[in-house]
Amino acid sequence: MPSDRITDDDRRTIEALAEAWKERASAPDRADVEEGFARLYREQGMEPPKIVWFDSPMAGMVAAYALAFGGEVLERTPLPSSEPAPPHPLAGVARAARLFPGDTPQEVIAAAYTAAEGLVPAPVWAGYWVMKQAEVQTRHPSDPDHAERVRGTALTALTDALLPADRRGEARSALARIPDDEQRWWTVTGSVRHPADPASLLAALLLGAHGDRPLEDHPLLRIAPGLGPWWAFDGVLLATDPPVEVHTDARGRLHRADGPAVRFADGFSVHLWHAHRMPPGAIAPGWTAGEIAFASDEEVRRRAEAELGPGTVRHDEGDVRRCAAERLGWARLVRELGLEPVAGPTADPEDPASTLALYDLPEPLFGRPSRLVVRSGGPRDGVSLLVPTDADEPVAAAAWLTGPREEEWMPDDVFALDMEMEDDIEHVEEVHLIGGQELEPFASEGAGGTYYLCGEGPRRPVLFADSEGGCRVLGRDLKEALELLAAETLDSYRDDLDTDGLDPDDAAEIAADIETVEELIGELKLTPPSTPEEYEARVSSARAMSTALTLIMTEEGNAYEYRDDTD
Incomplete structure (x- = not known):
C-alpha cells in the first residue's frame, strides 16, 4: 500500500x-x-x-x-x-x-x-x-x-x-x-x-x-x-x-427549538440550543420576553440550575439568556416587550411592502448596550439583525457588513504590533459570528490569538479572539485597528521604559522597539490616537460593535467574553 x-x-x-x-x-x-x-x-x-x-x-x-x-x-x-x-x-x-x-x-x-x-x-x-x-x-x-x-x-x-x-x-x-x-x-x-x-x-x-x-x-x-x-x-x-431521537442544526450540532435534542427510551433527555445545553423550560414551552430580558443573573442561574442541577450554570447565565432570546426570536421579543423604536419605521428600499426600525435592547440581555434592526411586513417580516449601538439610521444599519467589497488594504508585515500575517490560519477552536456573517482570519498573535475581518462590504471591522475565550473589536476597518494597536503598543513600551531601576540593556532594547513601531506608523501612514480622550473615543467606537460581533464557540455554543483589554 x-x-x-x-x-x-x-x-x-x-x-x-x-x-x-x-x-x-x-x-x-x-x-x-x-x-x-x-x-x-x-x-x-x-x-x-x-x-x-x-x-x-x-x-x-x-x-x-x-x-x-x-x-x-x-x-x-x-x-x-x-x-x-x-x-x-x-x-x-x-x-x-x-x-x-x-x-x-x-x-x-x-x-x-x-x-x-x-x-x-x-x-x-x-x-x-x-x-x-x-x-x-x-x-x-x-x-x-x-x-x-x-x-x-x-x-x-x-x-x-x-x-x-x-x-x-x-x-x-x-x-x-x-x-x-x-x-x-x-x-x-x-x-x-x-x-x-x-x-x-x-x-x-x-x-x-x-x-x-x-x-x-x-x-x-x-x-x-x-x-x-x-x-x-x-x-x-x-x-x-x-x-431514540437526535436532532441537529444545519452545522450538525445538537439542537432543537421545541423539545429535547437527545431523547432516550426511558424519557431521559438533554435540551440544547445550537450545542449549548439549556434548561428544558427555556426550550419548551420557552421563557417569556420579560423573563429573558429583565431577570437578574442570579434568577437566571437559579431557574436554570433548578432544571439542570446545582453548579451546572456557573458563569454562563448570559449564554442561557441569549439562547432563550434566540429561541423566542428577537423580533418577537421586541414586540412582546413593547419597545419603542429609537429610529424608524423607515421604508425598506429592498422591499416596498416592508419597513425597518431600530430598537435598543434591555441591557441585561448582553450585559452591555445592544441595538437591533427589525424588518416588518413583506416576505421577510420579522427578520432582525444586531447592529452597532451607534447606528442611527435603519436602512444603513440593515446593510451593515454587506455590500460590494472594495480592494482590501493589507500591509505586508505588522510584526512590530505582534501580528503575524498568515495564510490558512486555524484558531484554537471553530468560531462564528452571532449573525452568521463571514469571518475571515488574516493574522495570528504569539499567544494563540487570531485576528479576523468581519462580514463583507467596503469596510470590514477587525475582531481579535484570544486563546482563552476572550475577544474585542479593534476598529471599523484594518487601518483603524492598526492605529489602536499601535497606540496601545507604544503606551506599553513607554510605561516599561519609565520603570525604576531598569537595566540599561533592557532600556536600549525597549527604545529600539519604540523606534520600530514609530517607523511602521510612518510607513503605513497611520494616525494613532494621541490623547487619552481620543483613545477612549476609539475604544468606545469599537465597543459599540461588540454585541453585533459577538463571537460564538461553534462546538460548545458559548459566547466569548468581551474584553476591552484582551491581547
Whole structure:
C-alpha cells in the first residue's frame, strides 16, 4: 500500500463497511450486539459476560454505581471508592485507537480515517453533555418522579439478571441505600466506555486489525453501531441503547427549538440550543420576553440550575439568556416587550411592502448596550439583525457588513504590533459570528490569538479572539485597528521604559522597539490616537460593535467574553 494514500479498492471497502454500519445503526439490535461481545470475549480467552441492558445512560449509571459499590449485595467484589476501575482486558480490543498495527504509517491512517469520516460521522450525541446530564439528573433530579422510575427500573434489571428471585427485593432495597459519594461517581464516570467513533473503527479494520476473518464479519461491526455508553465489569457488562431521537442544526450540532435534542427510551433527555445545553423550560414551552430580558443573573442561574442541577450554570447565565432570546426570536421579543423604536419605521428600499426600525435592547440581555434592526411586513417580516449601538439610521444599519467589497488594504508585515500575517490560519477552536456573517482570519498573535475581518462590504471591522475565550473589536476597518494597536503598543513600551531601576540593556532594547513601531506608523501612514480622550473615543467606537460581533464557540455554543483589554 502506498505510504501516502489508500487505494480505490480500499475506498470501495470502506464504502461497503459504512453502508453496513449505517444499516445497523438505523435499527439497533440487542441480540446482534450480544453476539458480537460473546465472540470478542472468546477471542480474548474469556467467558462471555452476562449482559444487562438499560434504556439510557442515566439508567446505566445507576446500575454501574450499584454494581461497583454494592457488589457484595450482588455476590460480587465491590470496587474501592477511592480508586478508578482497573483496565478491562477487553479495552484494548474495543477501543479503535489501539487497533491499528504498530507499523502503520500515520499518513495512511489519516487517509483511511478521512475517507471513512465523510461516510459515517461520529455520533454527535455521544459527547460530554449527555453523560454529564445523566450523572446530574441521577444525583440531583429536576423531576424526582422520573428519576425514581429510572432508578427503580435500573436496579430491577440488575438484580433480576444477577440474583435468584427470592433475593431480588431485599437486594434492591440494599442497593438503593448506598450513600451518594462524589469520589465514587468519578470512578463510575471515568470507567464508562463511550460509543465508538465510526471513522476510527472502520479505518482500523481496513488497515489490518481484523486478522484473518472477512472484514464485514468483524464482531465490532455488530457491536458498535447499536451500542450506547457501556461498562465492563468482571463477568458482567452493562450496556445502554442509543437514543431514540437526535436532532441537529444545519452545522450538525445538537439542537432543537421545541423539545429535547437527545431523547432516550426511558424519557431521559438533554435540551440544547445550537450545542449549548439549556434548561428544558427555556426550550419548551420557552421563557417569556420579560423573563429573558429583565431577570437578574442570579434568577437566571437559579431557574436554570433548578432544571439542570446545582453548579451546572456557573458563569454562563448570559449564554442561557441569549439562547432563550434566540429561541423566542428577537423580533418577537421586541414586540412582546413593547419597545419603542429609537429610529424608524423607515421604508425598506429592498422591499416596498416592508419597513425597518431600530430598537435598543434591555441591557441585561448582553450585559452591555445592544441595538437591533427589525424588518416588518413583506416576505421577510420579522427578520432582525444586531447592529452597532451607534447606528442611527435603519436602512444603513440593515446593510451593515454587506455590500460590494472594495480592494482590501493589507500591509505586508505588522510584526512590530505582534501580528503575524498568515495564510490558512486555524484558531484554537471553530468560531462564528452571532449573525452568521463571514469571518475571515488574516493574522495570528504569539499567544494563540487570531485576528479576523468581519462580514463583507467596503469596510470590514477587525475582531481579535484570544486563546482563552476572550475577544474585542479593534476598529471599523484594518487601518483603524492598526492605529489602536499601535497606540496601545507604544503606551506599553513607554510605561516599561519609565520603570525604576531598569537595566540599561533592557532600556536600549525597549527604545529600539519604540523606534520600530514609530517607523511602521510612518510607513503605513497611520494616525494613532494621541490623547487619552481620543483613545477612549476609539475604544468606545469599537465597543459599540461588540454585541453585533459577538463571537460564538461553534462546538460548545458559548459566547466569548468581551474584553476591552484582551491581547
